[in-house]
Amino acid sequence: MAEIRIQNVWKTFGKVVAVKDVTLTVEDREFVILLGPSGCGKTTLLRCISGLEQVDRGTISIGGRDVTNLPPRRRGIAMVFQSYAVFPHMTVFDNIAFGLRMKKLPKDEIERRVRDAAALMHIEDLLDRYPAQLSGGQRQRVAVARAIAVQSEVLLMDEPLSNLDALLRLEMRAELKRLFTELETTVVYVTHDQVEAMSMGDRIAVMREGEILQFDTPVRVYDYPADRFIGGFIGNPPMNFLVADVEDGRVVVHGTPIEVPPLVLEHLKPPRTLVGIRAENIELFTEQQEGAIPVQVLVVEPLGSHNLVTARADGDIIKVNTPADLRLAPDQRVWIRFVPEKIRWFDAQTGKALPVDYQAVEAARVG
Amino acid sequence: MRRWSWSRVWLHVLAVLLALWVIVPIYLIAVAAFSPRDVIYKYPKPLFPTQVSLETMLFFIRSSGVLDSVRRSIVVALLTLAVSMAVGAPAGYALARYVFPGRDTFRIAIVSTRAFPIVILSIPLAVSFINLGLYDSVISVALMHTALALPFTILVTSSVFASVPVDLEEAAMTLGCSRLGAFWRISLPLTLPGLAAAAIFTFVLSWNEVFAAAILTLRNRTLPAHVLSVLNESPLPFRFAGGFFLLVPALIFMLFIRRYLFNLWGRVVR
Structure with a gap:
């Protein structure tokens, strides 16, 4: 059992606060991603878990054992x-045997474990080579093999794929995911690549400026960003955000009233709220429709499977996914309508998401 | 065919001139050192060795006081090497690895110790050593040479250590090593050639140093100090042979240390 418990951890470098009062629990055998832009403190947090960095305040325990000062x-x-x-x-x-020799394991055991780890990473043929004779991708495999050979209960990875070229990264991503389900270790994985985070993790902790903004499953983080920043950081294109007027319990976007769920209604703060909607959750019509907002097409980018349309409504820029066969011309006037259950609500001042009744959401999905 | 621009040609001409400036005297000394006595006294001297013989070199080595001073020179150089590596390598490691307050000031301070002309320091130093009872001994010369060598030892070793990524030591630490263990198993093997170069450098610096050695000793002279003190009354073969003998370690050293001298100022971690 190796659950990682991080409690109220602070880490500062001089005047820079790298990790700010982070509390996080990684379950046993869970694959958790620390995701955030560069300088958000994700690597520092990982190094605090590894012990390469000492925390200023707070405690870290691994498998129920306090390791803060180890x-x-x-x-x-x-x-x-x-x-x-x-x-x-x-x-x-x-290289692969290094950790095992430090543990003073018997020779045949070392030999066996090195071969096993090498086999898992498909580098059995390279065992006699020196790193200088390997490609970047092969070195990467050696590094992973070296880490898994010691069979520790916790595996920490600091942007392991960021130095690989795009194609290799795609291949290794799938391979690592397979590996971790096989190994049943607890993994904390740092990345700034949101695609990597979405596709690999059991849960994602999104960080900014040393704080964890949201810690949830990839689907939830994508679908229900806790904060305007997350909606903008995760997903390509980023979530659209529009300022809406709140008048007598009604919400109006660019002169068009939109439907508001009851729970949101309770928390709306007049006079304004922030409406978030993803490009794929917007319907686009070439003719006027009931409850649709008129916009002007700026750019159409054909992406093969679909088109990405950039449109303008007054001052707001909105990205919309449309079917690949829908032909639109720049400056054309079209109408867009948001899928009501896909609208996300945020406080206009703080950018924080308004409360969501997840139980009702799940119930609606099953129903 | 490559086109040579005039600026490139000039660059090469200058480089060749500069090289000749250094190489020609060395060459002439070497030719003379391995010629028999009568050839050395000939005028004009031959530009190419006509007869090769060890006579001149043997004459030098057998001269009175030479072997003793060679032995002392070696002792002084080894002492200098040991002390300056023991003090300088950890300092270089700290400079390469840690960001600490006053680090840049420390760097400048190290170099600025060389800004003091040793001529000014020599009299007070001689007096101090006389008071301490260390005057005219190999220890006093070794201490002085250590002081002279330390700045370079520190800067060279720091650049050598900076060439080993911190990640490697950290990886070793996550794999079961202590900080010291990580240094021992990872950094030391990787920096050994560089450290050896730094050590040889220190050795050569001490071997060649003449001023401090001449001032701090009277009877127990090191080789350069000895050669200097008898130079005026010694015959030509002695001078050529002595010159060549003193040159050899420096030449060997250059082959070793060349690539480390290029990044003397080192890369800085984070």
Whole structure:
């Protein structure tokens, strides 16, 4: 059992607060992604878990054991670095065996575990080579093999794929995901790539400026961003945000009233609210419709499977996905309508999401 | 065919001239050092070795006081090497690895110790060593040479350590090493060639140093100090052979240390 419990952890570098009062629990065998733009403190948080960085305040426990003041080697972790950090003066075999030799395991056990780890990463043929003779992708595999060979209960990964080229990254992404379901270790994985986060993690912790803004499943983070920033950071194109007027319990977007669920109605703060809607949840019509907002087409980008239309309504820029066969011309006047249950509501001042009744959402989905 | 622009040609001409400026005297000394006595006294001297013989070199080595001073020079150089590596390598490691308050000031301070002309320091130093009872001993010369060598030892080792990414040590630490263990197993093997170069550099610096050695010793002279003190009354073969003998370690050293000298100022971590 290796659950990671992070409680009220702070870490500052001089005057810069890298991690700000973070509390986070990673379940045993869970695959958690720390996601955020560069400088958000995700790597620092990971290094605090590994023990390479000492926390200023707060506690960290792994598998029920308080490790806050323990050095990395006593924490029961293994780590994969962004730079791979493969030891250049050792062969691939010696690299993978390094952690096992430090544990003073018997020779045949080391031999067996190295071969197993190498087999898992498909680098059995490279065991006698030196890192300088390997490609970037192969070094990456050695780094992962070295980390999994020690069979620690917690595996920490710091942007392991960011130095690979696009094609290789895609391949390794799928491979790592398969590997982690097989290994049944607890994984904390740092990335700034939202696609990686969406496709790999059990849960995603979205970070900004040292704080965790949202910690939830990828679907939830995508569908119900807790905050305007998350809606804009995750998803391509980013979520559309429109300022709407709140008048006598009604919400009006660009002169068109839209439907408001009862729970949202309770929390609406007049005079304004922020409406969030994803490009794929907007219907576009070429003729006027009841309850649709008139907009002007600016750009049409054909993406093969669909078209991405950029439209303007007064000052607001709105991105809409349309079927690939719908022909639109720039400056054309069209009408858009938001799918009512896909509208997300945010406080106009703070940018925080208004409360959502997830139970009702789930019930509606099943129903 | 590559087209050579005039600026490139000039660059090469200058480089060749500069190289000749250094190489020609070395070459002439070497030719003389391995010629027999009568050839050395000939005028004009031959530009190419006509007869090769060890006679001149043997004459130098057998001269009185030479072997003793060679032995002392080696002792001084080894002491200098040991002390300056023991003090300088950890300092270089700290400079390469840690960001600490006053780090840049420290760097400048290290170099600025070389700004003091040793001529000014020499008299007070001689007096201090006399008071301490260390005058005219290999220890006093070694201490002085250590002081002279330390700035370079620190800067060179810091650039050597900076060439090993921190990630490697950190990876070792996550794999079961202590900080010291990570240094021992990862950084040390990777920096050994560079550290060896720094050590050789220190050795050569001490081996070649003449001023401090001449001032701090009277009877127990190191080789350069000895050669300097007897130079005026010694015959030509002695001068050529001595010159060549003193040159050799420096030449060997250059082959080793070349690539480390290029990034003397080191890359800085984060």
